[in-house]
Each structure stands twice: as C-alpha cells, then as structure tokens.
Amino acid sequence: MQQISLPRPDDWHLHLRDDELLATTVPASAKVFGRAVIMPNLVPPVTSVAQAMAYRDRILAEVPAGVSFQPLMALYLTQETSVETVKAAAAESEVIGFKLYPSGATTNSAAGVTDIEALDSVFAAMAEHQVPLLVHGEVTAAEIDIFDREKVFIDTKLRPLMVRHPKLRLVLEHITTSDAVSFVESMGPNVAATITPQHLLMNRNDLLIGGIRPHNYCLPILKRREHQQVLQKAAVSGSPKFFLGTDSAPHAQSKKEAACGCAGCYSAPAALQLYAEFFERMEALDKLADFASHFGADFYGYPRSSETVTLRRESWQVPGTVNTAVGPMVPYWANEKLNWQVVE
DSSP states (O other): OOEEEEEOOOEEEEOOOOGGGHHHHHHHHHTTOSEEEEOOOOSSOOOSHHHHHHHHHHHHTTSOTTOOOEEEEEEEOOTTOOHHHHHHHHHOTTEEEEEEOBTTSSTTOTTSBSOGGGGHHHHHHHHHHTOOEEEOOOOOOTTSOTTTHHHHHIIIIIHHHHHHOTTOOEEEOSOOSHHHHHHHHHSOTTEEEEEOHHHHHOOTHHHHTTSOOGGGOOSSOOOOHHHHHHHHHHHTSOOTTEEEOOOBOOOOHHHHSSTTOOOOOOOGGGHHHHHHHHHHHTTOGGGHHIIIIIHHHHHHTOOOOSSEEEEEEEEEEOOSOBOOTTSOBOOTTTTOEEEEEEOO
C-alpha cells in the first residue's frame, strides 16, 4: 500500500498553551485535524464558559487562512465548580465538557480536584445534562508508586464514581495500563478512552535505558511492555471505546532538558504519521480510519468528517527542533524516520 485516504481525523485531547505559542501550536494541529478538544490547564485555568470562549477566539485567530478547524473547549473542574457552571456549559455548543485533574497530577494541575466525592452534585448535573467528564486518571498521594497511580485511581475513585453516577459520560484520557483497558471495556457505551502515540509506540524502557530521555517523559508515565501490548491490542481491536487523543503537550527545550523537567510529548508536528506508523506495524492500517476519524466523533455526538486527508508512503525525518516564540522545542520522535507523510 502506497497511499491511504481517510476522513479528516480529530484530536480528542490537545494542549495548545496560550499567547505567543499559539502561532506555532495551532497551525501544527489545524492542518491535519478537523476538530480538537482543547485542554484548559492554563495559568490561570479556564474555569468558566466566558474564559473558554475568549481562549477559543485566541486560538481561531491563529488558524491558517483557508483551513477549517474547530476547537472544542473543555472547562477545568475545581472544588468550586458549581451546578450552574455545568448548566452554562451544557448550553454552549463550543464547550465539550469538563476536565478533571487531580490536584498535583500533571502540568498546571495545582487548582485541580482534591475531593472527588464532594463534587457529587456537580457530577449528577453533568449526568443529567449529558456533559462529558474528561479524566486524568491518577492519584497523587506520595506513598503510591508512580507506576501504580492509574490503577489505584481507577479502583478507588473511578469505579465508585460510576456506581454513584452510572449515566455519566466519561472519557478516561491517555490510558496507559491494562487496568484502564479492562475498566473501559467493563463499562457501558457512556465510557470511552483516548490513547496517545507515545503510549502505543513506547514503554518505560524507552524512557530509561541508555540514559534518561526527557522528551519521552510524560504523565501518566510510560509503563511496562506488558501494559503497552494491551493498549496496542485495544487500539486495533475495532472497539468504538478507544480513539485518538494525542495529548500533544508543548514545552520549550530548556524546560524539558532541566534538573526537574516538564512532563509532556509535543507530538503535533507528526501526530497522524506516528499513528500510521503504529497501525502499519500492527498490520492494521485498515483500522486507522475508525480509530482516528470515526469513533471519537461517534462518542461525542459529532458528524463524521466529509473531508479527507491523504497519507503517502514517503520516508522522512522528524525535525530535531521546532522554533517558537518561547525558544526551540524538541518534538516527539525528533530526528527519527517515519514511513508516512501527510500529502499537503
């Protein structure tokens, strides 16, 4: 196979950051993806519909001419989020849902949730109005090993949450373990998950063997090969519960290559090509369109795209750095070869 055409895909988990960095991050995603769920962990966080709409305007101002791109805004869930805010989100078509960050779990999550059970009235309103909850699924207690934090969160927080609110529409973001796959598969059609390219293509050996690889460091952290293999099978299974979410997370090179480096892989410059690389390795290129273009839109209730994107078999090298207003950034898979290229 030398060429693949598929409906224009969507990215159901994307970090664009803000201000001057949008001039780099928005075009990188907009040239390939038709829609994207925009993460709200700015400083300060995007907690209201008004803030989300203002942020959306800043994003749209950086979309290249002639390109159609729809940013779908997520609101940052805090302990102060009210039922009234849920109702306001439900009434705004450009707001897709709420993002739950356990406080301290990842970049800019300090304002996140500290007591999930105390927000039951908010979750009940979300279930009533069918506003999705997008979850970063990790506990943050210091005594819990970082490689176990997803499993512990699922067992102690998510399963009880879904017992209390069985009609809640929930997306477990950037899953990394067999435990997450089992949880999603055990739930009804109102529960789904996104999977990143780095968790499909790598495991923790790629982070630690031969030296620490800061540009492969992300949260949730890369796990054992056994977990990676379960994720891989889920992605190519044809199950509509699993779909594309890059979690592309830009950080300046100086912030990654530091004594305390930031978490996140900036995959946007090669996102679709990375997924194509993975699906080809799995001999499952025929499943790429469902994973990238169909299942996410179906879950969120959006029409499947009528536009197409074409990938051509053409070896190329991901650039070593990307120049930005905040300094150079090192993209995920930097200086490595990929076998597929998007036809411009």
